[in-house]
Amino acid sequence: MPPPQNLQSAELDDDTIEYSNTLKYLRAYLPPDLATPKLAIICGSGLGGLVNTIEQPKLTRTSKVEFSYSEIPGFVRSTVEGHAGKLVFGLLGVTKVPVVCMVGRFHVYEGHTREQVTFPIKIFKLLGVEVLIVTGAVGSLNSKFKVGDVVILWDHISIPGISGNNPLIGPNQSYFGTRFPSMADAYDFELRRIAFRAAASLNFEKGMIKEGTYCWVAGPSYETRAEARFLNFIGGDVVGMSTVPEVVVARYCGIRVLGLSIVTNMVLTRKPRSADPEKDEPEGIEVHPSHQEVLEASNASATMMQSLVKTVVEMI
Numbered sequence: 001m002p003p004p005q006n007l008q009s010a011e012l013d014d015d016t017i018e019y020s021n022t023l024k025y026l027r028a029y030l031p032p033d034l035a036t037p038k039l040a041i042i043c044g045s046g047l048g049g050l051v052n053t054i055e056q057p058k059l060t061r062t063s064k065v066e067f068s069y070s071e072i073p074g075f076v077r078s079t080v081e082g083h084a085g086k087l088v089f090g091l092l093g094v095t096k097v098p099v100v101c102m103v104g105r106f107h108v109y110e111g112h113t114r115e116q117v118t119f120p121i122k123i124f125k126l127l128g129v130e131v132l133i134v135t136g137a138v139g140s141l142n143s144k145f146k147v148g149d150v151v152i153l154w155d156h157i158s159i160p161g162i163s164g165n166n167p168l169i170g171p172n173q174s175y176f177g178t179r180f181p182s183m184a185d186a187y188d189f190e191l192r193r194i195a196f197r198a199a200a201s202l203n204f205e206k207g208m209i210k211e212g213t214y215c216w217v218a219g220p221s222y223e224t225r226a227e228a229r230f231l232n233f234i235g236g237d238v239v240g241m242s243t244v245p246e247v248v249v250a251r252y253c254g255i256r257v258l259g260l261s262i263v264t265n266m267v268l269t270r271k272p273r274s275a276d277p278e279k280d281e282p283e284g285i286e287v288h289p290s291h292q293e294v295l296e297a298s299n300a301s302a303t304m305m306q307s308l309v310k311t312v313v314e315m316i
């Protein structure tokens, strides 16, 4: 069955009944002008400050627009530093676009299932969301990229996905989408064009906006050098532990996607120094990623990412 045009008023069928408690819960509190956001934003590591730019309307005694993940039926908890763990509804930009914002996300390395990680995307679809902007921190495999660059994603390689951990594995929920969805156009051309225009209108330094392919790995360990070389060899520009499951499910649900990643660290692809005394190789520059470094770099780019996302939203 194709997804109904107006999911807001559609009756949930057997496939979607598990989502009804979540919808009922949110709708019980949301003021009417915020109950059907057309746009959702996922804030990755260190990028949660975007939520401070969202305008919140005057609330009545019985309404609210900010929900901790721990109170929302069906949502799991966000356990990663830099991921606040709340869902916030509000109006963004001068044109006051109604949006829903995930401040912090779920990752499979936290022990959450693929279904739990992508559960919010199906809730977004049922709320009426048509466009998803997904942000996150990445390590760069591409030597032409540098820390602080914004990568407008044009494609991805899902290492867990192609090896048996696609988030769509399981009985098809035909209410949301087809059994075999195409991912050939996962990252919407028009939205990518808008992102470039938005960056130009903000006079971002030329060269700091890149286009690239995101490699999704499960984490939580960072890459070995050989893994990083492999990911680069197969076409990856950046590597991260999120984004892709959300994108796959969003596309499955017919939601258009813009993916924006911030380069927080360079990933070492060079072979390790040989310990063979006969080779007597000199010590190279060593870089070891840490989550602290990831958070510091994404915090340093937070204001810039916020204005980019805000401008994109106004231009859509």
Ligand SMILES: O=P(O)(O)O[C@@H]1C[C@H](O)[C@@H](CO)O1
Pocket (backbone or CB within 6 Å): 043, 044, 045, 046, 080, 105, 107, 135, 136, 137, 138, 219, 240, 241, 242, 243, 290, 291, 294
């Ligand atoms: O949620 P994102 O992708 O921004 O978080 C990144 C990926 C890992 O969760 C973590 C690694 O430091 O940061």
Ligand SMILES: Nc1nc2[nH]cnc2c(=O)[nH]1
Pocket (backbone or CB within 6 Å): 137, 138, 139, 140, 217, 219, 221, 222, 223, 239, 240, 241, 264, 265, 266, 267, 289, 294
């Ligand atoms: N897998 C992975 N995820 C990241 N997220 C931010 N930086 C990195 C990285 O270097 N590797």
